[in-house]
Amino acid sequence: MSLLKIEQLRKSFLAPEGDSLCVVDVENFTLNEAEFCGMRGESGSGKTTFLHLIAGILSPDRGQIQINGKNVSQMTDSSRDLLRARLIGYVFQSFNLLQGFTCLENLQLTMSFADHSNQSDPYELLDRVGLGKRINYYPHQLSIGQQQRVALARALINQPKLVLADEPTGNLDPVNAAKSMELLCELCRESKTTLFLVSHDEKVIQNFDRQENWEEVSKSNCVKGEV
Amino acid sequence: MSSIQALFALCTRGVRQYAFSSLVASLAIAMSGGLFLGTWKIKEGAQNAFTLSSSGFDAVLGARGSKLQLILNAIFHLEASPGNLEWEQYEIIKNTPGVKEAYPLAVGDNFMGYRLVGTEPSLFDEHEWKKGVKYQIEKGGRLFSSNAKEALVGNFVANKLGLKVGDRFQPYHGLTFREESKHDEVYVIVGILSATGTPADKVIWVPIKGIQFMEGHASEYSTSVSAVLVKLRGAAGFALEMKYNKQGNQATFAWPIAATLAEFFDRLTWFEKVLEWIAYLVGSVACLIILSVLRNSMNERKREFAILRSLGASRYFITNVVLGQSLLISLVGALGSFLVYLIMSGVASHFIRDQTGVLLDPFSFDLTFVYVFLVIVLLGLISGIPPAWMAYRVDISKNLRPSS
Numbered sequence: 356m357s358l359l360k361i362e363q364l365r366k367s368f369l370a371p372e373g374d375s376l377c378v379v380d381v382e383n384f385t386l387n388e389a390e391f392c393g394m395r396g397e398s399g400s401g402k403t404t405f406l407h408l409i410a411g412i413l414s415p416d417r418g419q420i421q422i423n424g425k426n427v428s429q430m431t432d433s434s435r436d437l438l439r440a441r442l443i444g445y446v447f448q449s450f451n452l453l454q455g456f457t458c459l460e461n462l463q464l465t466m467s468f469a470d471h472s473n474q475s476d477p478y479e480l481l482d483r484v485g486l487g488k489r490i491n492y493y494p495h496q497l498s499i500g501q502q503q504r505v506a507l508a509r510a511l512i513n514q515p516k517l518v519l520a521d522e523p524t525g526n527l528d529p530v531n532a533a534k535s536m537e538l539l540c541e542l543c544r545e546s547k548t549t550l551f552l553v554s555h556d557e558k559v560i561q562n563f564d565r566q567e568n569w570e571e572v573s574k575s576n577c578v579k580g581e582v
Numbered sequence: 583m584s585s586i587q588a589l590f591a592l593c594t595r596g597v598r599q600y601a602f603s604s605l606v607a608s609l610a611i612a613m614s615g616g617l618f619l620g621t622w623k624i625k626e627g628a629q630n631a632f633t634l635s636s637s638g639f640d641a642v643l644g645a646r647g648s649k650l651q652l653i654l655n656a657i658f659h660l661e662a663s664p665g666n667l668e669w670e671q672y673e674i675i676k677n678t679p680g681v682k683e684a685y686p687l688a689v690g691d692n693f694m695g696y697r698l699v700g701t702e703p704s705l706f707d708e709h710e711w712k713k714g715v716k717y718q719i720e721k722g723g724r725l726f727s728s729n730a731k732e733a734l735v736g737n738f739v740a741n742k743l744g745l746k747v748g749d750r751f752q753p754y755h756g757l758t759f760r761e762e763s764k765h766d767e768v769y770v771i772v773g774i775l776s777a778t779g780t781p782a783d784k785v786i787w788v789p790i791k792g793i794q795f796m797e798g799h800a801s802e803y804s805t806s807v808s809a810v811l812v813k814l815r816g817a818a819g820f821a822l823e824m825k826y827n828k829q830g831n832q833a834t835f836a837w838p839i840a841a842t843l844a845e846f847f848d849r850l851t852w853f854e855k856v857l858e859w860i861a862y863l864v865g866s867v868a869c870l871i872i873l874s875v876l877r878n879s880m881n882e883r884k885r886e887f888a889i890l891r892s893l894g895a896s897r898y899f900i901t902n903v904v905l906g907q908s909l910l911i912s913l914v915g916a917l918g919s920f921l922v923y924l925i926m927s928g929v930a931s932h933f934i935r936d937q938t939g940v941l942l943d944p945f946s947f948d949l950t951f952v953y954v955f956l957v958i959v960l961l962g963l964i965s966g967i968p969p970a971w972m973a974y975r976v977d978i979s980k981n982l983r984p985s986s
Contacts, residue, residue, distance in 0.1 A: 404979075407978075407979050407982075410892070412891070412892060412978045412979050412982070413979050432896075432897060433896050433897075433898075436891070436894050436895065436896040436897075437894065437896075439892070439893070439894045440893065440894020440895075441894070445892055445893070447982070451889045451892070451982065453886060453889060453890075454886075455595045455598075455599065455886075456591070456595070460583075460591065463583035463588075464583060464588050464591070464592075464890070464893070465893045465894070466583060467583045467584060467585050467587070467588035468585075468588075468890075468893055468894035468895050468896075468899075469894060509893075513894075
């Protein structure tokens with residue numbers, strides 16, 4: 356059964372020169388429940404924008420995005436916020452941990468937005484990612500690899516149906532990147548969560564059951580550079 | 583962690599992150615609120631206390647001159663006496679129908695700067711300085727005799743000078759203390775007046791004859807009084823005012839005391855206005871500081887807010903974080919206002935007590951406190967609206983800095 360269904364999705368931005376640049380132009384795209392999909396694409400080709408559209412962070416110019424049967428494009432702002440909190444876990448390349456809060460607080464804050472009973476225990480989850488003894492550490496007191504593990508735990512704390520990972524290993528060395536990927540896949544597999552990961556690095560997605568190429572998914576290859 | 587706890591955690595973190603600027607904003611609010619409360623309450627408190635401190639009298643009869651000077655001299659024991667009245671005048675008003683009580687006063691001497699006031703012992707026996715309350719003498723003491731060189735010391739003076747029953751002292755001539763003007767007479771203290779919180783506490787009471795016949799005083803002192811304190815019965819005040827102030831030219835009948843004092847306080851309105859405007863000015867600066875603190879913090883917190891939004895926080899939640907931060911700053915400021923007020927009013931009431939013997943009660947509850955508290959909090963919230971609007975409009979995608 357499909358968890359994510361995208362049809363006729365299009366997003367353009369206004370370039371500094373005044374031209375309209377089409378960044379995302381996806382005819383059809385689906386993700387099934389518990390599916391692992393890795394998508395490769397050049398840097399600056401619009402992958403992040405695509406993830407932002409799925410998460411409801413950006414609104415499309417046209418098209419439909421359905422998550423768990425709900426049309427994200429037609430939702431109100433606050434419904435999209437709630438959907439993001441409850442159904443979507445997001446892993447960023449730069450982790451985006453809240454610097455003034457401990458590992459535990461980072462997870463607890465995320466839990467407060469979803470506010471539903473079906474949440475993981477933050478202590479158990481931090482223990483699971485190997486940070487059980489560092490729950491009260493602030494992000495700056497952790498190594499890069501440890502910060503990434505907190506970010507993974509945060510993405511999964513609300514037991515989302517879909518995890519969106521945007522270049523999750525982009526800031527890690529090869530050893531930490533491999534460990535981190537292993538952990539992410541393991542956690543998603545255990546909780547039967549759908550994982551959609553985008554990366555410019557082919558090695559990151561080589562073990563995924565389903566592998567896609569952004570240039571083939573999106574017809575608009577009109578933009579190069581940072582988007 | 584509930585939503586409220588999350589909100590509180592983010593607000594306090596914002597305040598902590600900009601601790602110094604937040605503290606400055608809170609201090610400015612505290613100064614402004616404290617100044618406003620102090621100006622308002624001390625003036626009101628002083629006016630009430632002075633009006634209530636008329637020691638149970640309705641009017642003062644004295645030499646021709648200013649009513650206010652007469653009242654300040656006879657009731658509050660301040661300023662110089664405008665002149666003397668013949669003893670006969672006292673006898674006349676005492677026996678006037680409509681006059682319930684009349685007590686003569688004579689002043690002109692001091693001890694260590696505290697006035698000696700001569701009067702009849704009946705003032706302490708018969709007069710009620712507050713409805714149903716007569717003067718009390720502390721245990722071990724008694725009232726002075728009208729023909730002896732004895733003194734009853736006001737409570738405040740006794741504490742200040744460490745005087746006790748049995749002590750002896752020699753008065754000094756004049757209302758201000760000058761070492762070279764010591765009289766030869768020796769007075770013995772026979773009693774300490776229990777505290778009343780009125781000007782009676784800050785003088786030394788002696789028999790009127792003591793002042794009239796004090797060695798070195800001019801002979802006409804012996805047949806004159808400085809003023810007469812009057813308690814009226816019914817509406818006799820109108821007739822007496824007509825008799826003394828309109829028809830006569832020998833004496834002034836200061837009546838009613840409360841109205842005369844109100845006129846005096848009205849003269850101080852300009853001072854109150856100046857302080858009020860200073861308070862408004864400081865308050866406006868405080869609001870601008872809050873605005874500036876939050877505005878500056880917004881530039882750095884945009885990314886944090888974008889992360890929170892990406893995790894599912896609503897626009898309203900983010901808006902409330904900024905407003906909550908503003909609320910915390912203004913709450914600390916509002917509480918600080920009361921501290922500033924307490925210090926201000928404590929100093930002011932000590933000073934007023936020292937100078938007049940009138941006791942202020944700055945700690946009594948007043949609805950003004952609630953209004954000022956609410957206004958401060960409201961102003962703080964209003965100052966937080968522009969940065970809160972910025973937070974509401976934070977562009978998540980832009981501030982998350984897409985990197986692929």
